[in-house]
Amino acid sequence: DGGITQSPKYLFRKEGQNVTLSCEQNLNHDAMYWYRQDPGQGLRLIYYSQIVNDFQKGDIAEGYSVSREKKESFPLTVTSAQKNPTAFYLCASSIAFGGARDTQYFGPGTRLTVL
Amino acid sequence: EDQVTQSPEALRLQEGESSSLNCSYTVSGLRGLFWYRQDPGKGPEFLFTLYSAGEEKEKERLKATLTKKESFLHITAPKPEDSATYLCAVQLPTGGFKTIFGAGTRLFVKA
Numbered sequence: 001d002g003g004i005t006q007s008p009k010y011l012f013r014k015e016g017q018n019v020t021l022s023c024e025q026n027l028n029h030d031a032m033y034w035y036r037q038d039p040g041q042g043l044r045l046i047y048y049s050q051i052v053n054d055f056q057k058g059d060i061a062e063g064y065s066v067s068r069e070k071k072e073s074f075p076l077t078v079t080s081a082q083k084n085p086t087a088f089y090l091c092a093s094s095i096a097f098g099g100a101r102d103t104q105y106f107g108p109g110t111r112l113t114v115l
Numbered sequence: 116e117d118q119v120t121q122s123p124e125a126l127r128l129q130e131g132e133s134s135s136l137n138c139s140y141t142v143s144g145l146r147g148l149f150w151y152r153q154d155p156g157k158g159p160e161f162l163f164t165l166y167s168a169g170e171e172k173e174k175e176r177l178k179a180t181l182t183k184k185e186s187f188l189h190i191t192a193p194k195p196e197d198s199a200t201y202l203c204a205v206q207l208p209t210g211g212f213k214t215i216f217g218a219g220t221r222l223f224v225k226a
Contacts, residue, residue: 043202043204090158090159103164104161106151107158108157109156109158
């Protein structure tokens with residue numbers, strides 16, 4: 001089955017630690033995205049990648065980093081510089097970025113909690 | 116400022132009681148409007164994309180419509196399994212094709 005997988009489902013971080021969230025897709029999509037979801041707010045874009053070896057900052061990139069070495073994979077690192085990282089993190093992909101008629105499909109999410 | 120607002124924040128219905136969710140937007144342009152369903156603790160599930168005013172799409176008990184300033188998600192004779200948060204998102208035609216999400220409407224359907 002084609003789809004997007006995220007791991008782990010739950011992640012706990014201690015103060016000062018960097019943690020990495022995994023996102024893999026087998027949909028052959030070019031574009032991938034990372035969003036953060038907080039209660040009562042809309043999804044906010046952290047980073048996006050239009051194509052392999054390219055990525056751009058979204059609205060709230062501070063304290064986060066990404067890489068896109070393979071088309072299927074777009075891991076997100078939450079660094080110690082991110083002051084309030086507790087949230088639900090969602091990875092998405094689309095056929096192409098800014099395509100004529102494009103739709104983003106989401107993974108199941110990772111819930112990150114700072115201890 | 117580009118903005119997407121969903122109302123109401125929460126809606127409680129009895130099974131079979133039809134209603135509508137609203138997504139209003141003030142944006143510089145519309146490339147597409149998306150509706151998603153999200154169950155607690157899970158990722159959003161794609162429902163519909165609408166591209167131009169007057170367009171309508173249907174899926175089972177759900178029907179989405181679009182005007183120049185807002186979209187409605189109509190739910191006909193809802194069942195308890197329709198309980199979820201419904202998200203609306205607008206994709207802009209400029210500025211890197213940014214997608215702006217509303218905060219969602221939480222729907223509760225009681226048997």
